[in-house]
Amino acid sequence: MQMNIEDLTVTVAEGKKILDHFSLALAPGSIHVIMGPNGCGKSTLSKVLLAHPHYNIVSGDIIVDGNSILPLSTDARSRLGIFLCYQNPISVDGVTNSEFLRTALTETTQERINVYTFMKAMEKGIEELSMDPAMMHRFINQDFSGGERKKNEILQMKMLKPKFVILDELDSGLDVDSLRIVCQNVNQYKEENPDTTILLITHYPRILEYIHPDYVHVMRDGKLVEMGDLSLAQKIEKEGYLGTTSMGGEHHGE
Amino acid sequence: MGLVEIRGLNEAHIREISNIKKEEAWILDYRLDSFRYFMNESMPSFGPEIHLSFDDIIYYKSSVADSIQDSWSRLNKRVTEELDELGVIESEQHMDGIGVQYESEVIYHNMIDELKEKDIIFTSIEDAMRKYPELVRKYFGKIVSNHENKFAALNGSVFSGGSFIYIPPHTKLDRPLQSYFRISSRSMGQFERTLIIVDDDSELHYIEGCTAPDYSESSLHAAVVEIYVGKRSKCRYTTVQNWAHNVNNLVTKRALVDEDGEMVWVDGNIGSLVTMKYPCCVLKGDRSSGTCITISVASTNQEQDTGARMIHLGKNTKSKIISKSIARNGGNATYRGDVKITKDALYSEAMVKCDTLLLDEISKSDTIPRNLTENDSSTIEHEATVSKISDENLFYFMSRGIDKERAMELIILGFLEAFRSELPMEYAVELNQLLKRNL
Ligand SMILES: Nc1ncnc2c1ncn2[C@@H]1O[C@H](COP(=O)(O)OP(=O)(O)O)[C@@H](O)[C@H]1O
Ligand SMILES: [Mg+2]
Numbered sequence: 001m002q003m004n005i006e007d008l009t010v011t012v013a014e015g016k017k018i019l020d021h022f023s024l025a026l027a028p029g030s031i032h033v034i035m036g037p038n039g040c041g042k043s044t045l046s047k048v049l050l051a052h053p054h055y056n057i058v059s060g061d062i063i064v065d066g067n068s069i070l071p072l073s074t075d076a077r078s079r080l081g082i083f084l085c086y087q088n089p090i091s092v093d094g095v096t097n098s099e100f101l102r103t104a105l106t107e108t109t110q111e112r113i114n115v116y117t118f119m120k121a122m123e124k125g126i127e128e129l130s131m132d133p134a135m136m137h138r139f140i141n142q143d144f145s146g147g148e149r150k151k152n153e154i155l156q157m158k159m160l161k162p163k164f165v166i167l168d169e170l171d172s173g174l175d176v177d178s179l180r181i182v183c184q185n186v187n188q189y190k191e192e193n194p195d196t197t198i199l200l201i202t203h204y205p206r207i208l209e210y211i212h213p214d215y216v217h218v219m220r221d222g223k224l225v226e227m228g229d230l231s232l233a234q235k236i237e238k239e240g241y242l243g244t245t246s247m248g249g250e251h252h253g254e
Numbered sequence: 255m256g257l258v259e260i261r262g263l264n265e266a267h268i269r270e271i272s273n274i275k276k277e278e279a280w281i282l283d284y285r286l287d288s289f290r291y292f293m294n295e296s297m298p299s300f301g302p303e304i305h306l307s308f309d310d311i312i313y314y315k316s317s318v319a320d321s322i323q324d325s326w327s328r329l330n331k332r333v334t335e336e337l338d339e340l341g342v343i344e345s346e347q348h349m350d351g352i353g354v355q356y357e358s359e360v361i362y363h364n365m366i367d368e369l370k371e372k373d374i375i376f377t378s379i380e381d382a383m384r385k386y387p388e389l390v391r392k393y394f395g396k397i398v399s400n401h402e403n404k405f406a407a408l409n410g411s412v413f414s415g416g417s418f419i420y421i422p423p424h425t426k427l428d429r430p431l432q433s434y435f436r437i438s439s440r441s442m443g444q445f446e447r448t449l450i451i452v453d454d455d456s457e458l459h460y461i462e463g464c465t466a467p468d469y470s471e472s473s474l475h476a477a478v479v480e481i482y483v484g485k486r487s488k489c490r491y492t493t494v495q496n497w498a499h500n501v502n503n504l505v506t507k508r509a510l511v512d513e514d515g516e517m518v519w520v521d522g523n524i525g526s527l528v529t530m531k532y533p534c535c536v537l538k539g540d541r542s543s544g545t546c547i548t549i550s551v552a553s554t555n556q557e558q559d560t561g562a563r564m565i566h567l568g569k570n571t572k573s574k575i576i577s578k579s580i581a582r583n584g585g586n587a588t589y590r591g592d593v594k595i596t597k598d599a600l601y602s603e604a605m606v607k608c609d610t611l612l613l614d615e616i617s618k619s620d621t622i623p624r625n626l627t628e629n630d631s632s633t634i635e636h637e638a639t640v641s642k643i644s645d646e647n648l649f650y651f652m653s654r655g656i657d658k659e660r661a662m663e664l665i666i667l668g669f670l671e672a673f674r675s676e677l678p679m680e681y682a683v684e685l686n687q688l689l690k691r692n693l
Contacts, residue, residue: 050653053645074652075661083653090650094668103664104654139668156654
């Protein structure tokens with residue numbers, strides 16, 4: 001999937017601007033990292049790509065394989081293959097993980113899925129993520145730790161087989177072991193599906209030891225201000241975001 | 255005997271019903287006493303407004319056959335077809351026994367041979383009054399008084415049909431017993447009377463289903479259910495009512511629970527115009543317990559005024575009420591509950607949890623709890639929530655490719671899960687279908 005985010009400006013209900021002429025082109029199979037301080041608009045970007053109802057697009061476009069996806073609803077964009085691994089996945093009472101995932105899979109593939117085949121596939125995913133098999137019959141994320149929630153997101157990704165994966169703060173809430181397991185699963189998915197585009201959002205560079213990006217972008221105040229490779233992330237690790245500029249992509253003090 | 259239809263309410267009509275049933279004198283006396291109380295009693299002072307013209311209602315309508323059948327093929331063909339379409343005949347295979355009431359009379363009754371060997375009685379109330387008069391008389395009208403409220407009095411005056419169940423001591427059934435109530439005529443009133451006795455150390459699961467076609471004339475269903483739960487016994491009474499949207503459903507249900515006994519009401523209200531129903535447990539014996547799990551779905555023009563009552567009399571008694579209401583398209587779903595822990599019911603515990611889901615701005619809901627404890631060693635816990643389907647929940651589902659309608663359906667079924675999980679499998683599936691049609 002080729003995605004071009006073009007000059008996107010987004011506000012919330014009160015008119016506050018959160019994304020400000022944001023542009024980014026993501027080629028099939030590429031791995032992009034967006035880093036940026038808290039509150040700069042990273043999660044907003046990830047939700048806007050899936051038409052979250054709380055955000056208004058003031059100008060700009062999102063083009064997927066040549067067509068604007070702005071007219072498409074959230075579920076239609078998902079069925080195109082865009083997947084968001086949430087920063088803070090919600091919990092839902094009364095709906096089991098397996099019921100939810102099976103419905104999602106049926107709707108995504110538009111095919112009836114044999115219950116047995118589905119259960120086997122889900123069990124395999126659960127094992128690969130070192131999760132408790134009993135989670136299948138528990139309600140969505142109910143009484144799950146932060147780490148278990150993140151694993152559940154990756155489980156859904158593995159089953160729904162998206163083409164464009166947004167990982168919003170994948171590392172938050174994960175201990176060292178879980179982070180390793182989750183990243184292994186992401187890498188394995190990417191290996192098996194090399195055309196998958198990954199947009200990794202983080203404000204800690206630590207995760208980049210596991211997932212190796214092609215491009216590193218720095219975001220501030222709703223737009224990208226700097227682009228580089230892994231060395232940019234390393235620089236941020238040392239110096240923080242203060243070294244990056246907020247206006248027009250120019251560097252201070254040079 | 256020709257077909258009889260009795261419209262309008264007066265003493266002569268009551269005597270006529272009694273005469274048709276060839277009942278004993280005490281039953282007629284009971285009817286007349288109930289009728290006097292009904293005439294003097296005003297309509298309920300709380301809850302929804304009820305518009306009924308008592309003169310236009312049919313209080314009794316005989317069935318085509320003049321005795322209860324135990325084979326579908328011996329029933330009127332049109333009726334059998336109607337019941338088949340409703341899935342009643344199909345459901346028999348999941349039950350240990352099944353009864354069907356059509357209009358005023360029970361027309362079908364059948365149970366597996368094993369029940370007869372165990373001396374279980376499962377029949378119509380009239381049949382029981384004839385065959386087991388002492389047993390019936392010992393409990394009939396003792397758990398729900400005919401002076402309890404206007405509609406219990408109305409039922410006492412004109413009751414017809416309903417189930418009688420007796421489970422002897424030390425007896426358990428593998429599968430539920432079921433009764434199915436069908437109103438088919440316009441302006442028909444159904445006034446069945448159910449009496450269940452679960453003797454000591456026994457268990458029963460009873461399921462009740464009901465439907466009626468939609469007519470513009472309003473009709474009335476005013477039932478009374480009395481249950482005695484013996485020492486160390488368990489009774490579970492499951493209802494999913496799907497009355498048509500012209501039926502006023504005004505039902506009095508009460509269980510008297512003896513020492514270490516356990517009563518569970520599972521009560522689903524999806525159909526009807528107005529429902530007023532508050533299944534009650536009187537926890538008389540020490541260490542007895544009562545649970546009521548109820549759901550109400552109120553749509554356009556519907557008022558579901560439902561809840562539960564728990565009266566703690568014995569020591570160390572426990573009760574739990576879980577109520578889930580959904581209001582949509584201008585419907586009104588109200589929880590009305592009453593928990594009372596009396597002075598002598600020491601060391602008792604009650605828990606009430608009511609959750610409401612409002613699907614739009616024009617629908618209404620209210621929570622009207624009355625919780626009272628008269629001693630210091632007991633506690634009542636109460637929790638109530640009102641919510642909407644949140645954008646975040648919908649977004650989560652839709653971001654996984656699930657369209658909005660299906661997402662709402664899943665979230666709503668999830669909201670009702672505490673109730674669904676209490677139903678036998680076939681019923682849970684049927685409830686899902688029913689909810690989909692009604693949402
Ligand atoms: N729905 C919303 N309504 C109002 N403000 C919002 C909303 N969503 C995000 N914001 C604000 O937008 C800014 C960016 O938030 P977010 O995208 O979550 O940042 P990040 O993920 O980079 O930490 C923050 O100031 C946040 O408070
Ligand atoms: Mg964020």
